[in-house]
Amino acid sequence: MAEPLLSIRDLHVSYGNIKAVRGISLDVEEGQIVTLIGANGAGKSTTLRAISGLVRPSAGSVVFRGMELSKLAPHRVVEAGIAHVPEGRGIFANLTVYENLKLATYSRKDRDRIPADEERVFALFPRLKERLSQMAGTLSGGEQQMLAVARALMTRGRIMLLDEPSMGLSPILVQEIFKVIAEINEAGTTILLVEQNANMALKVAHHGYVLQTGEIVLAGAAEDLASDPRVREAYLGG
Amino acid sequence: MAVILQQTLNGLQLGSVYALIALGYTMVYGILRLINFAHGDIFMIACYIGFFASGAFLARHLPTWAVFASTLLTSMVLTALLAMLIERSAYKPLRYAPRVSAVITALGVGLFLEHFTLATLGPAPRAIPPLLPAANYNMGGLTISSLQLMIIVISIILMLLLDTVVQKTMTGMAMRAISFDKTVVPLMGVPVDRIISLTFAIGSAVAAAGGILYSQAYPIINPYMGVRIGWWAFIAAVVGGIGNIRGAMLGGYILGFVEVFTPTILPSSTYRDFVAFTILLAVLIVRPTGILGRVAAQKV
Numbered sequence: 001m002a003e004p005l006l007s008i009r010d011l012h013v014s015y016g017n018i019k020a021v022r023g024i025s026l027d028v029e030e031g032q033i034v035t036l037i038g039a040n041g042a043g044k045s046t047t048l049r050a051i052s053g054l055v056r057p058s059a060g061s062v063v064f065r066g067m068e069l070s071k072l073a074p075h076r077v078v079e080a081g082i083a084h085v086p087e088g089r090g091i092f093a094n095l096t097v098y099e100n101l102k103l104a105t106y107s108r109k110d111r112d113r114i115p116a117d118e119e120r121v122f123a124l125f126p127r128l129k130e131r132l133s134q135m136a137g138t139l140s141g142g143e144q145q146m147l148a149v150a151r152a153l154m155t156r157g158r159i160m161l162l163d164e165p166s167m168g169l170s171p172i173l174v175q176e177i178f179k180v181i182a183e184i185n186e187a188g189t190t191i192l193l194v195e196q197n198a199n200m201a202l203k204v205a206h207h208g209y210v211l212q213t214g215e216i217v218l219a220g221a222a223e224d225l226a227s228d229p230r231v232r233e234a235y236l237g238g
Numbered sequence: 239m240a241v242i243l244q245q246t247l248n249g250l251q252l253g254s255v256y257a258l259i260a261l262g263y264t265m266v267y268g269i270l271r272l273i274n275f276a277h278g279d280i281f282m283i284a285c286y287i288g289f290f291a292s293g294a295f296l297a298r299h300l301p302t303w304a305v306f307a308s309t310l311l312t313s314m315v316l317t318a319l320l321a322m323l324i325e326r327s328a329y330k331p332l333r334y335a336p337r338v339s340a341v342i343t344a345l346g347v348g349l350f351l352e353h354f355t356l357a358t359l360g361p362a363p364r365a366i367p368p369l370l371p372a373a374n375y376n377m378g379g380l381t382i383s384s385l386q387l388m389i390i391v392i393s394i395i396l397m398l399l400l401d402t403v404v405q406k407t408m409t410g411m412a413m414r415a416i417s418f419d420k421t422v423v424p425l426m427g428v429p430v431d432r433i434i435s436l437t438f439a440i441g442s443a444v445a446a447a448g449g450i451l452y453s454q455a456y457p458i459i460n461p462y463m464g465v466r467i468g469w470w471a472f473i474a475a476v477v478g479g480i481g482n483i484r485g486a487m488l489g490g491y492i493l494g495f496v497e498v499f500t501p502t503i504l505p506s507s508t509y510r511d512f513v514a515f516t517i518l519l520a521v522l523i524v525r526p527t528g529i530l531g532r533v534a535a536q537k538v
Binding site: 052053054073074075078079083084086090092093094095099102103104105106107108151155 | 408411412414415417418419421422423424425426427428429430
């Protein structure tokens with residue numbers, strides 16, 4: 001079997017005295033959707049933030065395409081090919097929609113490929129195309145989430161980290177965002193998805209990990225997890 | 239009438255300089271939420287660099303316009319480097335410290351610059367030689383000096399340039415994004431530290447240009463000159479709306495007019511600080527975010 005695209009070994013992250021992540025190991029195979037599910041405070045977001053370099057792990061390694069990421073500055077991690085859609089979307093409300101997309105190409109060397117990527121993003125999110133010159137802060141919650149994903153696509157990462165993309169969205173919009181996630185994956189981007197909506201996440205994912213108080217308690221194929229009684233009881237409402 | 243027009247022109251000249259300095263306060267505040275109280279003293283250093291640079295270039299018998307241009311550029315570049323050094327050594331280590339620590343540090347850096355200049359160059363005022371042509375034109379009782387026009391025109395060109403950088407370039411976009419939410423910007427592949435460094439450099443280079451232009455109208459420089467002018471530019475930035483580039487420009491011109499019209503309306507020019515601070519307080523009471531400042535955007 002080929003080397004996984006992203007591989008985390010024995011990752012520990014602490015905020016002061018609080019140990020948020022205690023020795024997580026996980027692999028993300030190229031082309032897959034891998035999901036990290038678990039309750040609030042289980043350490044899901046912290047894991048993503050450690051991959052991106054937004055927090056420094058106290059121990060462990062994050063290897064992406066053979067490169068150790070855990071010592072890199074966050075903007076270098078993006079350059080290495082990791083796109084991160086943060087929790088709460090993190091769009092720049094004081095910039096236009098187009099400026100939000102353009103800023104995401106800041107460190108790209110392949111500038112001649114940007115127009116094609118723009119076209120791809122507009123095809124995926126036609127509503128954003130209609131609102132390019134609008135301030136991003138005037139978008140609806142669903143549109144802001146679309147913009148956050150579109151922006152991550154513009155960094156042209158090989159893998160996209162998605163942190164709670166369904167948060168605060170209506171059921172119809174949740175369906176829509178998961179449809180987009182599947183489309184992006186089919187087009188070749190590997191995805192590491194953090195979700196509280198375990199039901200939806202396990203439907204779209206190939207592989208899953210269940211996190212509890214900073215540790216992985218279960219792992220397996222997404223469909224096996226979805227039918228596992230322990231997962232059903234704890235995260236899928238029985 | 240002629241007096242009013244004359245004073246309007248003087249107000250535009252002085253206001254241009256205040257606007258150029260106010261930009262540095264507002265840009266740094268915009269991205270770091272830090273009032274860089276050393277900024278007025280950086281302006282003073284820029285004037286001293288101008289003093290030595292103009293002396294060196296004059297000694298080479300260059301044409302006056304070339305001396306002016308090279309003095310302006312030298313001062314802008316060296317002042318930008320100094321500001322980057324200050325940011326790296328004094329402010330960057332405090333990036334995650336409480337804001338008040340950084341503000342106290344800024345005050346300290348300002349005092350350091352003043353007393354370093356005093357200790358090394360002495361308290362004696364020096365005069366920067368005139369480098370711009372000073373022809374006077376008479377138009378119906380109104381005296382327009384070419385110097386005045388040059389100061390106003392060069393300032394406006396610099397402000398338009400800066401506005402273009404902030405509105406149109408990738409660096410400007412990154413600056414505006416950082417001012418909204420610094421934590422997400424690195425996820426866009428943007429090196430935040432470099433953008434912050436650049437912001438200090440650009441803000442200080444613009445203040446340096448203000449210093450060289452100012453010294454052509456008011457050639458006497460001394461180690462404490464940055465204090466009053468710094469405060470005035472700071473008031474300009476706050477009145478216009480701190481964090482807002484166009485607000486700083488507007489505030490600069492308002493303060494320029496306050497300075498020149500105070501002696502026309504009130505008995506003496508010594509009232510000018512009183513008037514300026516009164517305007518500051520009035521604006522803060524009526525519109526705490528300044529004239530063009532927006533109420534802090536709600537983050538969802």
